[in-house]
Amino acid sequence: MTHPLRLHPDRLFPADERSRAIARALYAGVKDLPIVSPHGHTDPAWFAYDQPFADPAELLIVPDHYVFRMLYSQGVGLEALGVPTVDGSATETDPRAIWRLFASHYHLFRGTPSRLWLDWVFAEIFGIDIRLEAATADHYYDVIAAALPTPAFRPRALFDRFGIELIATTESPLDPLEHHRAIRESGWHGRVVTAYRPDPVMDPEHPGFAGNLIRFGEVAGEDISTFAGYLRAHENRRAFFRAAGATSTDHGHPSARTADLPPAEIEALYARVRSGPVTPAEAELFRAHMLTEMARMSVADGMVMQIHPGVHRSHNPALLGRFGRDKGADIPVPTGYVEALKPLLDRFGNERDLTIILFTLDETAYARELAPLAGHYPALRLGPPWWFHDSPEGMRRFREQVTETAGFYNTVGFNDDTRAFLSIPARHDVARRMDCGFLARLVAEHRLEEDEAHELARALTYDLVKKAYRL
Amino acid sequence: MTHPLRLHPDRLFPADERSRAIARALYAGVKDLPIVSPHGHTDPAWFAYDQPFADPAELLIVPDHYVFRMLYSQGVGLEALGVPTVDGSATETDPRAIWRLFASHYHLFRGTPSRLWLDWVFAEIFGIDIRLEAATADHYYDVIAAALPTPAFRPRALFDRFGIELIATTESPLDPLEHHRAIRESGWHGRVVTAYRPDPVMDPEHPGFAGNLIRFGEVAGEDISTFAGYLRAHENRRAFFRAAGATSTDHGHPSARTADLPPAEIEALYARVRSGPVTPAEAELFRAHMLTEMARMSVADGMVMQIHPGVHRSHNPALLGRFGRDKGADIPVPTGYVEALKPLLDRFGNERDLTIILFTLDETAYARELAPLAGHYPALRLGPPWWFHDSPEGMRRFREQVTETAGFYNTVGFNDDTRAFLSIPARHDVARRMDCGFLARLVAEHRLEEDEAHELARALTYDLVKKAYRL
Amino acid sequence: MTHPLRLHPDRLFPADERSRAIARALYAGVKDLPIVSPHGHTDPAWFAYDQPFADPAELLIVPDHYVFRMLYSQGVGLEALGVPTVDGSATETDPRAIWRLFASHYHLFRGTPSRLWLDWVFAEIFGIDIRLEAATADHYYDVIAAALPTPAFRPRALFDRFGIELIATTESPLDPLEHHRAIRESGWHGRVVTAYRPDPVMDPEHPGFAGNLIRFGEVAGEDISTFAGYLRAHENRRAFFRAAGATSTDHGHPSARTADLPPAEIEALYARVRSGPVTPAEAELFRAHMLTEMARMSVADGMVMQIHPGVHRSHNPALLGRFGRDKGADIPVPTGYVEALKPLLDRFGNERDLTIILFTLDETAYARELAPLAGHYPALRLGPPWWFHDSPEGMRRFREQVTETAGFYNTVGFNDDTRAFLSIPARHDVARRMDCGFLARLVAEHRLEEDEAHELARALTYDLVKKAYRL
Structure with a gap:
């Protein structure tokens, strides 16, 4: 027995x-507005070369940490889901087997x-009208696998079908941005821009930091043996990123701590950071100081932090x-902003x-710290509710807890923040519906x-994100 | 094009x-109960001398930090809003220009x-029936400016029109309370009482603390060179405040920390505090100990803390x-109560x-600490939801998070806590409606x-505040 | 005048x-499912010897800390409620006087x-149809006092009437479990199992710890002068508890801190713990390490932590x-899980x-830490919402804050966690209705x-608790 998917x-x-009748009317006014995706993790190579996606498992399961963390929590090994290992030891390679395993655990979601995002993908993109479960796994697999090689399911076609006006990817300062150049040179009309994410060369605890730092000097063409040279390297790479469309930087730090050290202190700290290794406290202080330097550069070059x-x-x-990072x-941990910033x-x-957009995974900061700040x-x-809170209840709590103190106009619309390309319209749709x-x-x-609600619905969907991210 | 204000x-x-039908019936039973305002920051001079308010901007914008913080967050300078500077350098002086600037940003609220409070003031006090926006700014200004000099808009007339049974102001121990005396001697029927706020002479980090301490000894007529004398000075001033109607004290500390030091330790600490300067830790410890002394005095004299x-x-x-404090x-910062108190x-x-009324800006303490305590x-x-949380969602969270553990009868009704006199009925009305x-x-x-809900609606509106504050 | 109780x-x-119509339909499918109570504090002697309960006050007021804490907060002394004193000095002994005092304060709840639990007990168990208040106190007392000695109100009859499939009590490792043996030997069909709560012999700050430790070695028949012997004593007592039906252990620590010390360090720490006294930090570290040892044993013997x-x-x-513990x-205090565990x-x-069930009184951890973990x-x-949060709003917050990240299947159904036997069906009913x-x-x-909601309603009521607790 199968169940309908509606x-x-x-x-x-x-x-x-x-309330529902009013919500329907508001939603009618915004549901077809273009998608502006100012922060996310899609692969620019998709849009540069427009190759078909590989198979249903590789597209929807293997790279989605929301999906495999839930299965893992219930005893399913990542090997069985085909997640690659660090040492290259074998994991499941049959996409249909992976898909069946996923289907048989779909009730966990x-x-x-x-569940909301995936059902939308199944119904809207692939036209499936029965629910995913063990009994329908093969039907799903066959439908999706058949569709993926067809022209309508290539990245650029989906980009258009999704009504994306602009999408931002996120790259390291070490990235040559050749995919973004390929997109521009291809003459394709889609707007795909990058964002400057300097953690690999700014966080002394980042894996490979020492090597990253050397390469950073090389790609920037700067002598980074002094802190001044290191700062110039950032300025150079920021300019390079801006030329590739970037309007923003992004900083994923363990805390929100900032610092503003006197020149002699930061010079000495940078020397220790460069020679390595540093203590956790030194690493934290370096990241903290660098956020202030990034703000200084943003005042100069206009990039949104x-x-x-x-x-x-x-x-x-x-x-x-066994499997590496991001698995x-x-x-999340408790996170303070008042002293830290x-x-x-x-x-x-x-x-x-200057525009600095703050995110949090610690919702206790919404009403106590972030809205007052x-x-x-x-x-x-x-910024909008992030990661674990990019969800109906998370969005509801965000609006309920920040609006009365910060208003609507100190928020910046929605971020999908995802590498799951197919789910992007679903995520924006959830945000539009919840708003x-x-x-x-x-x-x-x-x-x-x-009348004000209609104006706000449009602002939260479209106007505020373009203004905040200077798009 | 204008929009109606309803x-x-x-x-x-x-x-x-x-639920709405029940709420209507409950509200009908409490909407016309007198306003008891046990804690706030109105100026007793208004009621003592009953002079007309100056102009719309001076009345509704310049002193309201909720209003100008929002405009400031969106790039409006406080100079343009007429907020006075510390060094006396010029800021905007044309109230109509200030009003227009405010009106053109009213959508931010x-x-x-x-927005709820202001719309109430516009509609109920001034009888305006179109929404405030750039196009209606001058109409608003003219209506309000014309009304203010008339007898019906003087402080005492508004006090009566608002149905205020009692209002408490807040004064420093250094205050001679001459306006309160003037009120009493005027023969006017309105009840305006003071409250004892000793922060200026109890917080070593208060600006001007050293001078305040000297004046404290003088106004109390005590030799405050010993801690015993300092305590006697508090006892004297508390008695003076009680004679001016005060039934409560108020303490605005950076944390909820209390201490109960042995006599030799507090004597030594007081000596350091008096000679100054002290470390932040010493200042914190002194404030902490003094809260316990204040509780001891409250046991003796019956004042609510x-x-x-x-x-x-x-x-x-x-x-x-540039602009000084309270701008x-x-x-707010994370605030613990369990160890602190x-x-x-x-x-x-x-x-x-003894009655000690606890407030918080850290809502995480509601269910975890404050309701259990x-x-x-x-x-x-x-105490009721405070400051940023004096709002519909803040009130809802308060009741949802404290009632199940503390019940209704360990709460104390509403505080408007405001200097915005005209908004007082609106604030109480929001609380009544939300309750x-x-x-x-x-x-x-x-x-x-x-039947219980009706009894509780009255208790939350009127009975509990009178009992808790001993009014 | 009296009021109806409905x-x-x-x-x-x-x-x-x-929503209500859907809730009604879901509830109809689960309201009559058996009660599985995997964690609580009822007295196994009740079920072993099936003696009648003493009187209304002894049954419903004197042992219920939810009840007397509320009255105490409003100025009612525990003496007047008949709570026994540590030194044996007299307190109220007339149960009717205690009952009247309670009745006259019933509005506090x-x-x-x-209030929900008690009204259910009054209406469903005793068939009372008027509200408890001063005027009806004697009626209540008479009805309840008359019922208690009758066969239908004995523990085993109520156990059956309540539809209890299994109930777990909680005992110290020092407990000989003779009541559980008596239950088994009586031939009665009711399933009453124990749970292993080693705090008295694992927490160096537990009152009587030193003596408990000596007795622990005796009852386990192990030489506990070494840490290895101490661990064997736990293993022995865990086996003894498992033989009495236990499938779980329970750990009530001041924090969630765990540790995994090298052998030499824990041996040295254990020596200090055994000779006593230890510092608070040492006590915390010992408890922390012992949680990891308990997990190790649970991997071996299958007991749920x-x-x-x-x-x-x-x-x-x-x-x-004056009155001792648990009064x-x-x-609750702020509680972190991410570093601690x-x-x-x-x-x-x-x-x-291995199954470790986490509880919290710090709801800020739900969405930020517990659901992601x-x-x-x-x-x-x-685990379900605990203690102060075992309430309608507490349950709502729990589901709203954990479901989107942890799903339903990483939760374990309801715990009543109570010694108030008569309220157990009411508590489970509240959970079923709220879910x-x-x-x-x-x-x-x-x-x-x-269709999924019906399946989930059954899972949250019955299936998940049996699976998680291995019942």
Whole structure:
């Protein structure tokens, strides 16, 4: 026995009819607006060379840490899901076997955003109308595998079908950005820009940091034996990234700490960082100081800063040793902003032409710290709910906890922040529906007028992201 | 094109019809109860001399940090809003220009409590029926400016029109309370009482502390060269404040820390505090010990203690230097109560005749710490949602997170805590509506009977505040 | 005048009709499922000897810390409630006087779970149809006192009436488990199992620890002068408990900290612990290391671990001195899991056959730490909302904050965790209603299909608890 797969037109709207009717009307006004994706992790090579995706497992399961972390938590080994090992030892290579294993555990995703995104992909992109479960695994596999080689399912065709106006990828300063150049030179109309993510050359605890630093000097053509040269290397690479369309930088640090060290101190610290190894405290201080330097450069070159702090990366050493980083073992930690950001804000918080977008995985900061900070400092804006909180309840908590203090206009629309290309429209659709639902409740409770809600729905969907990211 | 301004009679009630109908009935029973305002920051001179308010900008914008922090966050300088500078350098002086600037940014307040309060003031006090925006700025200015000089808009007339039974102001121990005396001697019927806020003479990090301490000895007529004399000075000033109607003290500390030092230690610490300067740790310890001394005095003289902890004041040094304190740059920080209050509670927590009202800006403490503490210690009560949380969502979170452990009867009704006199009825009205909405949900979900909800609505509006503050 | 007491069939369901209708249907499918109570504090002697309960006060008030903490917070002395003193000095002995005092304060429980549980007991068990208040106190007392001696109100009859399939008690390793033996030998059909709670012999700060340790060696028949012998004593007692039906251990530590010390270090620490006294840091480290040892033993013997961290026990020293422990003065504190559990997880987190169930009183950990951890590590599951959060709003927050990251299948159904035997069905009923309400909202918002919701309602009520606790 199979079950139907249906995407209800009212999904995610509030249950009470008064609010739902308003939400429907608001959503009708924004559902077809173009997708602006200012921060994410798609592969620019897809758009550069427009090759078909490999197979259903490789497309939808193997690279999706939301998916395999849930299966892993219930006893499914990553080997069986085809996740590659560090030492190259064998893992499952039959995509159909991987797909069947996934299908038989699909009930684990009930109530999760992955379920919403995947069902949307199945129904909307592949036209499937029965639910994924063990009994339908092969049907799914066959339908998807048959579609992928066809022209309509190539990256550029999907880009157009999704109504993407612009998408940003994220690259290391060491990246030559040749895929972005290939896109530009191809004459294709799609806008794919990069973003400057300097962690590999700014975080002394990044794997391979020492080698990265040497290459950084080489690609930037700067003598990085002094801190001044190191800063010039950043300036050079930032300019190179801006030429490839970048309007933003991105910083994924363990904490939100910033520092503003006197020249002699940072020079000495940089010397230790360069010769290595450094203590965790020194690494933290270097990253902290560098955020302030990045803000200084942003004031000069106009790039928008994004700060994504507060994750204990690779919490599971056995998994790290066998499968490497980014395998679903990253766990959020308590994250403070008020003291942490002060050194940076003391110098640049009042800059009207600087935009720093703050993210958090510690929702306790929303109402206590982030909304009060963003509701005061001209340089600060609040990014949308991130990672584990990129979900209906996470979005609801975000709006409920930040709006009263920061307002809507200190937020910046939605980020999909994903490498799961096919799910991008689904993710934006969830955000649009949840924002419309939140606005609808305000209207239903007579806290906002309907004409204002329509204006806000459009702002949250389209206007604010373009303004904040200078797109 | 203008838009209508309407205050819907069902505003802030739950959207589902079942709960809304119950909320309407509950609200009908409390909407006209007198306003009891046990803690706030209005100027007693208004009521003493009953002079008209100056102009729309001076009344509604220039002193309201909720308003100018939001505009500042979006790039509007405080100079353009007429906020006075520390060095007396010029800022905007044309109230109409300030008003127009405010009006053109009024959309920033969508979804915020300021919008609810201001719309109420515009509609209910000034009878305006079109929305504030750039196009209606002059109409607003003219209507308000014309009304202010008339007798109906003087402080005492508004006090009566608002149905205020009692209002408390907040003064320093150094204050001679001459405005309160003038009120009493005027024969006017309005009850305006003071509250004892000793931070300027109890917090070694308060600006001007050294001078304040000298004046404290003088106004109290005590030799404060010993700690015993310093305590006697507090006792004297508390008695003076009680004679001016005060029933409460108020303490705005960076943390909730308390201490109970042995006599020799506090004597030595006081000597260092008096000679100054002290370390931050010494200042913190002195404040901590003094909270326990304040509790001891409250046991003796019956004054209710209010503790308002957990703010990083003046987070923005550039703004502090140019415009001074209280300019919208105060940011909440994580605040613990369980260990912090223990020294005080060890001595006085079981006193049935002592009332200590706890506030927080760290909502994580509601369910984890504050409700369990207040649901046990006879001396503790929970103050209403404070400052950034004095808002519909903040009130909802407060009731949802404290009621199940502390019940309703360990809370103390509403505080408006404002200097924005005209908004006081709007603030109390929001609290009444949100409390009725919360009770209505309990009734609709059959967790409470309707007769009990009516009794509770009255208790939350009127009975509990009078009992807790001994009014 | 009295008021009716009614248990509405729709109680606790969402207020909007769309969700409510779905909740009703889901609840109809689970309301009569057997009660599986895998963790609690009932007295096995009740089931062993089936004696009648003493009187209404002794049954419902004197041992219930939820009840007397609320009355105490409002100025009612524990003496007047008949709570026994440490020194044996007199307290109230007239159960009717105690009952009247309770009745006259029953309004304090409005909006609390105690009110829900007690009203259910009054209406469902004793058939009372008027509300408890001063005027009905004697009626209540008479009805309950008359019922208690009758056969239908004896423990075993109630066990059957409640539909209990299994109940777990909690005992110290020092307990001879003679009541459990008596139950087995009586031939009665009821399943009453124990659980291994080693805090008295594992927490150096436990009152009487030194003497407990000596007795521990005696009852286990092991020489505990070495750490190896101490571990063997645990292994022996765990085997003894398993023979009495235990499938789980339980650990009530001040924090979630774990450690994995090298042999020489733990041997030296154990020597200090055994000779005593130890510093708080040493006590913490010993508990921390022992959690990892307990995990090691659980891998070997299959017992499920429960960790209940994060309470400041006996916060009120005056109350502790006069009335002893567990008198309503336990207060939650901030509790971190990510760093705290790492040493244990580094060794055993990837074990698929180990189950560690985590509880918290710090709800900020739900979305930030616990759901991400349980959504990754095969060994981890999340226990239901605990203690102060075992309430409608607490349950709602739990599902809203953990489901999107951990899913439903990393949770383990409901724990009543109570010694209040009569309230057990009421507590499970609240959980079933709230879970059905949560699922109903997902269905109403088209985030879940109705057939899946029915399957999940059954899983949350019955299947998951049996699987997680291996019952």
